[in-house]
Amino acid sequence: MASTNIPAAAGAISAAAETIRWQVGDTEHTAQWHSEGGWPAPQRVLVVDDTLTADAAYRMAKAGIGMLWQGDFQNARQLLSALARRVDRHRRTPTSNMKAAFEAGRTEALRRARLLGLVLVPLDADHTLNIRRAPDARQACAEAYGPGTDPVVLSLRELLGVIGAHEWRVKGVPVAALGASIHPHYGVFSPVRGEYLDLVASAPLPATGMAFDIGTGSGVIAAMLAQRGFDHVVATDMEPRALACARENLQRLGYADQVEVIEADLFPAGRADLVVCNPPWLPASAATSTDAAVYDPDSRMLRGFLAGLAGHLTEHGEGWLIISNLGELLGLRSRGELLDLIDDAGLAVIARLDIRPTHRKAADTTDPLHAARAAEVTSLWRLGRS
Structure with missing residues (x-):
């Protein structure tokens, strides 16, 4: 897979952010640059408005020119959609080799x-978007970035993602296996695929004393373990957004x-x-800092979970590894x-529960990875000490 030189994201708007510059007449303007994906600031920026055509925008984008929008917000959204159609029109021809298709797709x-x-x-x-007919994005940006301190410039695409995440946080994602909704925060993996949660809800329990949820994310699995009657659950994560999200969801659910x-x-x-763990399912490098929920470079989390599991199980305890065979x-x-990782960790497979995914991509025959997605199986591996 092609490597990238994209730096880690700032994670929050800060005084250490990169500076972006643009010219209006003879006056140079500057602001902090922010990118959650860790993209560098464009070296050249031009001010544009409603007169910019999609074809001209495509030419500027190919030249690496940043287009700082000063027109109508709804027109900016339409321009972005038109630009996306032109970008997609020039996609490379997919290959029938699944690994090559995956790498080409990335x-x-x-x-x-x-x-x-x-x-x-x-x-x-203060996170105000001073553009004609712009939505009030202050709350959404505060949730994603924290309190504002200085004016910033960011991509419209990222801002739309922040606004969309706020809407999901307010609305919540219904989880049938939980009988309630989970409210994901920006940057936290959302439980939109429910089949693996059906496995967590139905697998036989070894006991109901103590449970660990490793890499809790939104807290959905921890909530399900509590619902299934565990006396105490410890949910862990390394990401501050995930920790805050899990705590909020667990408080809301009681x-x-x-x-x-x-x-x-x-x-x-x-x-x-x-001990339950649902690591990222694809053992590939994270090309941007927002890839971490999907890609597990060199299977780091999977390897760490399996290697340490035996030392954290009670005598008759079980570890549940939830993973798809898509990789x-x-x-x-x-x-x-x-299987070698499981064996090397001093573990034995007690049983494996399988379920087929029901997400839209599994039925999308235009997807270059359709053959793999159509054959995908999600499994809950019940593991014990060998």
């Missing part, structure tokens, strides 16, 4: 993100006293009757490699 996705990310908008220090959310790299101290179908990892 390269195309990065190219697409880079080009579409060059339509820019300014935010005032499990705050039953579930302890702590910052930890994988395991907390002690042993548990059940195997794409040629990124073999089933033999997974």
